Amino acid sequence: MDALEQHGVQTELLRAVDYKVHPGVSSDEGDGDQWLQILERVLSSEILVIATPTWLGQPSSIAKRVLERMDAMLSETDDQKRPVGYNRVAGVVVTGNEDGAHHVISEISGALVDIGFTVPSQSWTYWNAGPGPGPSYLKTAYGHDWSHRTAKLAAGSNLAAVARALAKSPVPLPVL
Numbered sequence: 797m798d799a800l801e802q803h804g805v806q807t808e809l810l811r812a813v814d815y816k817v818h819p820g821v822s823s824d825e826g827d828g829d830q831w832l833q834i835l836e837r838v839l840s841s842e843i844l845v846i847a848t849p850t851w852l853g854q855p856s857s858i859a860k861r862v863l864e865r866m867d868a869m870l871s872e873t874d875d876q877k878r879p880v881g882y883n884r885v886a887g888v889v890v891t892g893n894e895d896g897a898h899h900v901i902s903e904i905s906g907a908l909v910d911i912g913f914t915v916p917s918q919s920w921t922y923w924n925a926g927p928g929p930g931p932s933y934l935k936t937a938y939g940h941d942w943s944h945r946t947a948k949l950a951a952g953s954n955l956a957a958v959a960r961a962l963a964k965s966p967v968p969l970p971v972l
Contacts, residue, residue, distance in 0.1 A: 799952025800843065805959070810837055812862050821867040831865050838866075842959045843885050844913065846904050850892030850924065855900045863907045870911060876969060881912025883966045885958045887919035887951050897922035914967070916958040918950035 797807040815834055818825035823835055838844055848859035855863075872880045886908040890897040901922065905915045 800845075800956060803952055803956035805843060805952075805956050808837070808841075810834060813858050817861055817865060819861065819864065821864060823865075823868045823872070825865075834862075835865070839880060841884070842963065843887070843955050844908070845887045845889060845955070846908070847889035847891075848900060848904070850890055850896045850900050853896030853899055855890075855904055859904065863904065866907070866911055878967070878969050879912040881908075883962045884913050885919070885955050885962065886913040886915050887955050889920065889951075890922040890924075892924045895924060897924055914958055914962065916954040919954050919958075921951050 797809065800807050812834060815830040816828055817831045817834070818829040824832055846859055846862065848855045851857075854860075866881075869880050874880055874882075886905070888901045888904045890900045901920045905920070909915055
């Protein structure tokens, strides 16, 4: 978040784990589903960063649930009939005690591109302590310098720059 704020971007932290998000691929999965509260905030933003731990070389089930629910965005359009994911940028942050960060980044980035988001080059960072059990990111300083540097020098800068470019020159309505 600091990396984006350094480029004048207002940020907000939203943790999907703090909401009751039902499984499914629609924007409203019924009674008690809180996904719409998250979706409203996604749609009111220009930049989305999905952060996830690496579990068995995969994104967490929570990150997968978020992408599953974002699937509904494929068929939703704005006032100008553009897909609602258009003219938004996205990045990824991955942590974990095992390898697989690049796989997780590509899996999440690929899904976001399918939905219509623009994913700039190097709009990600990751931290891992190597394979096997070990301390979590918050319990060690190991590798933080590299993760912070890549977030500041590439991810934050590239996300902010592409968001500004899209605000100035939006992706046009797709012609089918």
